[in-house]
Amino acid sequence: MLKIKNLHCNINSIPVLKGLNLTINPGEVHAIMGPNGSGKSTLASIIAGNENYEITQGSINFSNNDLLDFSPEERSHLGIFLSFQYPVEIPGVSVSNFIKTAVNEHKKINNSKELTSTELLKLMKSNLKLLDMDPSFLSRSMNDGFSGGEKKRNEIFQLAMLQPKLSILDEIDSGLDIDALRVVAAGVNKLRSDSNSFIIITHYQRLLNYISPDFVHVLNDGKIVKSGDAKLALELEEKGYDGL
Amino acid sequence: MEKKDEKKIIAEITEQSYKYGFVSKLDSDTIDKGLNEDTIKLISQKKGEPEWMLEKRLNAFKLLKTMKPPNWANLKFDEIDLQNIIYYSAPKKKASLKSLDEADPELLKTLNKLGISIEEQKRLTGVAVDVVIDSVSVSTSFKEKLSELGIIFCSISEAIKKYPELVKKYIGTVVPPKDNFFAALNSAVFSDGSFCFIPKGVKCPMELSTYFRINEAGTGQFERTLIIAEENSFVSYLEGCTAPQRDENQLHAAIVELIALDSAEIKYSTVQNWYPGDKDGKGGVYNFVTKRGIAHKKAKISWTQVETGSSITWKYPSCILKGDDSIGEFFSIAVTNNYQQADTGTKMIHLGNRTKSTIISKGISAGNSNSSYRGLVQINRQAKNSRNFSQCDSLLMGNKCGAHTFPYIKVRNKSSVVEHEATTSKIGEDQLFYCNQRGIGNEESIALIVNGYCKDILQKLPMEFAIEAKKLLEITLEDSVG
Ligand SMILES: Nc1ncnc2c1ncn2[C@@H]1O[C@H](COP(=O)(O)OP(=O)(O)OP(=O)(O)O)[C@@H](O)[C@H]1O
Numbered sequence A: 001m002l003k004i005k006n007l008h009c010n011i012n013s014i015p016v017l018k019g020l021n022l023t024i025n026p027g028e029v030h031a032i033m034g035p036n037g038s039g040k041s042t043l044a045s046i047i048a049g050n051e052n053y054e055i056t057q058g059s060i061n062f063s064n065n066d067l068l069d070f071s072p073e074e075r076s077h078l079g080i081f082l083s084f085q086y087p088v089e090i091p092g093v094s095v096s097n098f099i100k101t102a103v104n105e106h107k108k109i110n111n112s113k114e115l116t117s118t119e120l121l122k123l124m125k126s127n128l129k130l131l132d133m134d135p136s137f138l139s140r141s142m143n144d145g146f147s148g149g150e151k152k153r154n155e156i157f158q159l160a161m162l163q164p165k166l167s168i169l170d171e172i173d174s175g176l177d178i179d180a181l182r183v184v185a186a187g188v189n190k191l192r193s194d195s196n197s198f199i200i201i202t203h204y205q206r207l208l209n210y211i212s213p214d215f216v217h218v219l220n221d222g223k224i225v226k227s228g229d230a231k232l233a234l235e236l237e238e239k240g241y242d243g244l
Numbered sequence B: 001m002e003k004k005d006e007k008k009i010i011a012e013i014t015e016q017s018y019k020y021g022f023v024s025k026l027d028s029d030t031i032d033k034g035l036n037e038d039t040i041k042l043i044s045q046k047k048g049e050p051e052w053m054l055e056k057r058l059n060a061f062k063l064l065k066t067m068k069p070p071n072w073a074n075l076k077f078d079e080i081d082l083q084n085i086i087y088y089s090a091p092k093k094k095a096s097l098k099s100l101d102e103a104d105p106e107l108l109k110t111l112n113k114l115g116i117s118i119e120e121q122k123r124l125t126g127v128a129v130d131v132v133i134d135s136v137s138v139s140t141s142f143k144e145k146l147s148e149l150g151i152i153f154c155s156i157s158e159a160i161k162k163y164p165e166l167v168k169k170y171i172g173t174v175v176p177p178k179d180n181f182f183a184a185l186n187s188a189v190f191s192d193g194s195f196c197f198i199p200k201g202v203k204c205p206m207e208l209s210t211y212f213r214i215n216e217a218g219t220g221q222f223e224r225t226l227i228i229a230e231e232n233s234f235v236s237y238l239e240g241c242t243a244p245q246r247d248e249n250q251l252h253a254a255i256v257e258l259i260a261l262d263s264a265e266i267k268y269s270t271v272q273n274w275y276p277g278d279k280d281g282k283g284g285v286y287n288f289v290t291k292r293g294i295a296h297k298k299a300k301i302s303w304t305q306v307e308t309g310s311s312i313t314w315k316y317p318s319c320i321l322k323g324d325d326s327i328g329e330f331f332s333i334a335v336t337n338n339y340q341q342a343d344t345g346t347k348m349i350h351l352g353n354r355t356k357s358t359i360i361s362k363g364i365s366a367g368n369s370n371s372s373y374r375g376l377v378q379i380n381r382q383a384k385n386s387r388n389f390s391q392c393d394s395l396l397m398g399n400k401c402g403a404h405t406f407p408y409i410k411v412r413n414k415s416s417v418v419e420h421e422a423t424t425s426k427i428g429e430d431q432l433f434y435c436n437q438r439g440i441g442n443e444e445s446i447a448l449i450v451n452g453y454c455k456d457i458l459q460k461l462p463m464e465f466a467i468e469a470k471k472l473l474e475i476t477l478e479d480s481v482g
């Protein structure tokens, strides 16, 4: 599904990723861990198409498309979803209006019929339930004045609405209390399937207790320095990155 | 009145201007360029005005000669040559095209995007429309409805002749000619405009809009509006329309005067979309407007404006809160793109006790444009326990545009409170990227973000107007990013 080869990138002419390789097959869940500043969010942004990063070498292939030729919105239409580490506030735009716009843009591109307001509302309500969120959420402004945890739930809520093929969750666990973590993880698990893949960026092994990964990678200084299965996360928890 | 009836009436009445001889009669009737006493006498004579009106005009002209255009605004433009303007020209004959196929395709594209009906498109582009239903009777029923209630709604020219006592009593009392250069100019040469009178205790049952007015053609340049709401009455008035208004007259100088007597309420909404000039800023309208209302005891005046047009906008709808417990409101969205310049804001003058004012201004600048908010809140010594809340937000798109805020606050007593908040934000790349990531393209994203930003104010507009204004914002900002 996703094949990243020898990826190098700069931001403001400073190299951040320095030869990264990663292959993800349909249905797999990959966890990416690594110290602060190692390039995890950068990788996520690049897959999503953020144009602030200059790709100097390498390639990204997604479902037989040369991803680097696609704009961020086209990548979204291809089925890539990024749950942001820091979700952005859009004052005055209600959650429901935002999601309606996003969902219908997807429908338009795929030549399927746009959803009516009633259909949308029904879908939104069932997904809110999945994430144990109050319907009053829908009329609040996008992320405006949301608590850290509410922002994260709102990300997963959008994920549930858009049904992407590849979801990148950048520190979905930061800012969540234990109960919320459980709810969000359960939501993600419900969305797992043989055809949907996930990249889960996290600092904490605890999240991986709830969403068990098929692979764990350690990113350091712009490269994947170690890969393994779920046990690697436990090892890291015990020994730290220096112990590798 | 039913929505449907209202629509029908609009359609019928707007068609009438073609039927009435007025337009064709004056068709070739234009006077020479230049401004002197004779020009003014000629204007007054052509309009068949009474002597007192001519006198007012001539006095205004005397004042004008001693005045200079204001230069304090944050605007750059070439000096205006008053001698190079034609002050009286008959309304253009509009019904000159045979079908919409002959109209400017660019204009049609915009009209379509605005969702304006085919019939209305024909009217706006100047296509002759067949009148099927007897329009006289429809317009009469509309007029009847208003006159049953004692409401007068007609052109100011008509009012000067038919209701001289009312006009004489109020015209120039809120915006006297000496107020500023453009006010003096308008007072001397105003072409036409609206007059509206709501008697004691009457709530006007429909939005009064310039659409309804029969003598609408050709009143754009020096428009004069006078609205009087007697004790305990209410009126909501709509000015302008969202369709782009092209006009070869570059200089526009309008005056609007509102008088709200005790416990009356006037809600005045404007959507201004005069031609802004081309992408390089050439050829747009200079719009210098003086709008002011006076609120007596417990009266309320509220100005809502969506300003997207003109190459230059100079406009400060203001309230004089004369009576105790009177209320003034100003809600504004000003959008500038390309080389447009806007210097707009309000003045709230608190004279009465416990007077309240609210100012919410949203400026949006894109391209190479410049937008300034200029507001004065003045609370006089005797205006005890008064309050003002002001919020002025600016939104920038790109790096070449500018936004400026000039708040002037003068509070002359200790019991009053003034709160002022100002923010400047940029449509962040991060906001755009966030929307993009969800599959929403740039244009759609900007529309979403801008509409969100303006939400508070769009909500103040009458429903149908608000929907049009929303689309208008989107169109104005098209191609402004990327
Ligand atoms: N917009 C930017 N401008 C300048 N430097 C940047 C920018 N974005 C990222 N960087 C730099 O790139 C490096 C990688 O940052 P990135 O956000 O990818 O780290 P991370 O692994 O996600 O860290 P964390 O665990 O703290 O979230 C850091 O050194 C960071 O300072």
Ligand SMILES: [Mg+2]
Pocket (backbone or CB within 6 Å): A040, A041, A042, A085, A170
């Ligand atoms: Mg990060």
